[in-house]
Amino acid sequence: MRAILIRRLATAIPTLLAVILLSFVLMRSAPGSPFDAERPLDPATRAAFAAAYGLDKPLPEQAARYLGGVLTGDFGPSLVYKDFTVGRLIAQGLPISLTLGGLALLLALVLGIGGAVVAGTHAGEPLDRIIMLKATLLTAVPTFVTGPALVLVFALWLQWLPVSGLDGAPSLVLPVIALALPVAGAIARLARAGLAVTLAQDHVLAARARGLSPRRILWRHALRPALVPVVSYLGPAAAGLLTGAVVIETVFGLPGLGRYFVQGALNRDYPLVLGVVILYAALILFFNLLADLAYGWLDPRVRG
Amino acid sequence: MRIAGWTIVTVALAALLLPLLLPWNYDQIDWNHVRAAPFTHGHLLGTDSVGRDLLARTLIGTRITLTVAGAAALVALLIGTAWGAIAGWFGGRVDEAMMRVVDALYALPFMFVVILLMVAFGRSIVLVFLGIGAVEWLTMARVVRGQVMALRHRPYVLAAEAAGAPPRAIIVRHILPNVAGIALAYLVLTVPQVVMVESFLSFLGLGVQEPLTSLGILVHDGAEDMDVAPLALLVPGGVLVGLILALTALGERLRDRLAR
Numbered sequence: 339m340r341a342i343l344i345r346r347l348a349t350a351i352p353t354l355l356a357v358i359l360l361s362f363v364l365m366r367s368a369p370g371s372p373f374d375a376e377r378p379l380d381p382a383t384r385a386a387f388a389a390a391y392g393l394d395k396p397l398p399e400q401a402a403r404y405l406g407g408v409l410t411g412d413f414g415p416s417l418v419y420k421d422f423t424v425g426r427l428i429a430q431g432l433p434i435s436l437t438l439g440g441l442a443l444l445l446a447l448v449l450g451i452g453g454a455v456v457a458g459t460h461a462g463e464p465l466d467r468i469i470m471l472k473a474t475l476l477t478a479v480p481t482f483v484t485g486p487a488l489v490l491v492f493a494l495w496l497q498w499l500p501v502s503g504l505d506g507a508p509s510l511v512l513p514v515i516a517l518a519l520p521v522a523g524a525i526a527r528l529a530r531a532g533l534a535v536t537l538a539q540d541h542v543l544a545a546r547a548r549g550l551s552p553r554r555i556l557w558r559h560a561l562r563p564a565l566v567p568v569v570s571y572l573g574p575a576a577a578g579l580l581t582g583a584v585v586i587e588t589v590f591g592l593p594g595l596g597r598y599f600v601q602g603a604l605n606r607d608y609p610l611v612l613g614v615v616i617l618y619a620a621l622i623l624f625f626n627l628l629a630d631l632a633y634g635w636l637d638p639r640v641r642g
Numbered sequence: 643m644r645i646a647g648w649t650i651v652t653v654a655l656a657a658l659l660l661p662l663l664l665p666w667n668y669d670q671i672d673w674n675h676v677r678a679a680p681f682t683h684g685h686l687l688g689t690d691s692v693g694r695d696l697l698a699r700t701l702i703g704t705r706i707t708l709t710v711a712g713a714a715a716l717v718a719l720l721i722g723t724a725w726g727a728i729a730g731w732f733g734g735r736v737d738e739a740m741m742r743v744v745d746a747l748y749a750l751p752f753m754f755v756v757i758l759l760m761v762a763f764g765r766s767i768v769l770v771f772l773g774i775g776a777v778e779w780l781t782m783a784r785v786v787r788g789q790v791m792a793l794r795h796r797p798y799v800l801a802a803e804a805a806g807a808p809p810r811a812i813i814v815r816h817i818l819p820n821v822a823g824i825a826l827a828y829l830v831l832t833v834p835q836v837v838m839v840e841s842f843l844s845f846l847g848l849g850v851q852e853p854l855t856s857l858g859i860l861v862h863d864g865a866e867d868m869d870v871a872p873l874a875l876l877v878p879g880g881v882l883v884g885l886i887l888a889l890t891a892l893g894e895r896l897r898d899r900l901a902r
Binding site: 353483490604612614619 | 742757842
């Protein structure tokens with residue numbers, strides 16, 4: 339277990355550092371400068387600004403300084419949201435995004451595994467095929483289509499739920515569903531494929547021969563090994579949820595991290611975009627690490 | 643597989659040819675009939691909020707989405723094949739290092755790296771497909787590497803090596819033709835991925851720019867007007883989903899058939 343952790347950290351940490359440096363250099367090499375205005379500044383003012391933001395130093399020194407800031411949670415000031423530091427915008431948006439993503443992941447796991455179990459117990463029957471067809475369909479429909487479609491039906495036509503904004507639990511229902519559906523589809527497919535394999539294995543046959551009920555066999559003997567591929571999918575799923583949340587927060591007008599990210603990207607607010615990308619990279623690496631550890635816990639063969 | 647294939651051919655041909663038959667251009671404004679209802683004033687699907695024909699826009703949007711996806715998939719094919727072939731052929735340390743890079747890149751939030759590129763260098767359509775292609779080659783590299791490693795010790799390859807052929811010639815003459823099939827299957831599988839990424843970026847306003855259009859932009863515009871004109875959302879959304887499903891189905895079939 340510890341060997342896995344050390345091995346994974348040995349790649350994750352350099353990867354994260356590389357991402358930070360690469361993104362930083364990319365941003366600095368972009369044409370234009372934050373001080374380009376319609377009226378050119380006189381050289382003295384320009385130099386004073388550059389000195390104030392530390393832009394007169396050589397690039398490696400700037401990079402080192404930025405990296406040092408990031409490690410202490412200081413991502414610099416936002417260029418567009420005046421009087422806000424990037425760190426503060428992140429601190430405001432992150433809890434909303436994490437709530438949204440966490441609830442969606444939970445819903446996706448319940449729907450996906452539930453669907454796979456129902457399909458697996460009706461293997462070969464029409465119900466099995468219908469569920470799996472639905473799962474395939476769900477993985478193909480992007481969140482920016484499901485989101486507006488759900489709003490159209492449940493908010494505009496039926497008027498059961500609010501269209502957008504963040505106002506209590508009802509306003510989170512549609513965003514969470516829209517975000518969860520593609521992930522649920524993918525989980526259902528993986529779990530169903532896993533069940534197909536484990537249900538054909540000797541230990542399941544032995545359990546059946548001992549006269550255990552089909553339900554007990556499924557829950558006690560077949561499901562756990564069948565979920566191994568699902569667990570290894572959780573890393574990519576986290577990445578998918580973060581990306582999806584960017585769209586969902588835009589569609590539903592939720593003030594989360596993704597919304598700031600899109601606004602920052604559209605306004606060319608470099609420090610904001612840079613900060614959010616770094617945070618996303620860190621989160622995804624963290625979830626991959628968790629998935630790897632869970633994988634080792636579920637499947638003793640990979641502990642080695 | 644047949645249904646999927648025909649769907650793709652039909653949609654592609656429609657996007658290519660039908661705009662020629664329409665009396666409206668995708669960016670032409672019908673000043674008298676803004677937000678026209680479907681089947682009125684010669685607009686089969688109606689017009690959008692500035693009076694542009696929705697059918698013409700959907701067709702052109704499909705064309706652009708498919709073009710970007712095809713181009714990006716080709717970029718991914720080039721990088722992925724080269725990377726995978728070199729790693730698989732040389733093996734050992736080279737392979738270890740090159741595949742470590744692929745593993746590390748796999749763990750990254752790619753969508754955000756592409757967005758970062760857009761922010762840094764402006765939003766141009768060339769950058770859209772170059773950027774997407776540059777991040778979608780990883781799976782291709784893994785597949786090609788596996789295939790090359792399997793072919794590496796085949797007798798005819800060893801014979802070519804023994805005859806003194808340089809590695810480059812062996813890779814190009816003997817290895818790549820045998821990798822072509824499986825690479826083609828993964829090329830088809832890359833296209834729907836790219837379609838997703840491209841429409842995602844365009845939906846957010848970070849991809850293809852107005853007055854040009856793509857399915858992502860159309861879904862975005864449709865979502866703004868959906869309370870009065872649901873077709874403006876449902877038609878481009880439907881085309882998008884249909885394309886993704888058909889391309890994925892076709893690619894998976896090809897892959898399963900060639901994997902044996």
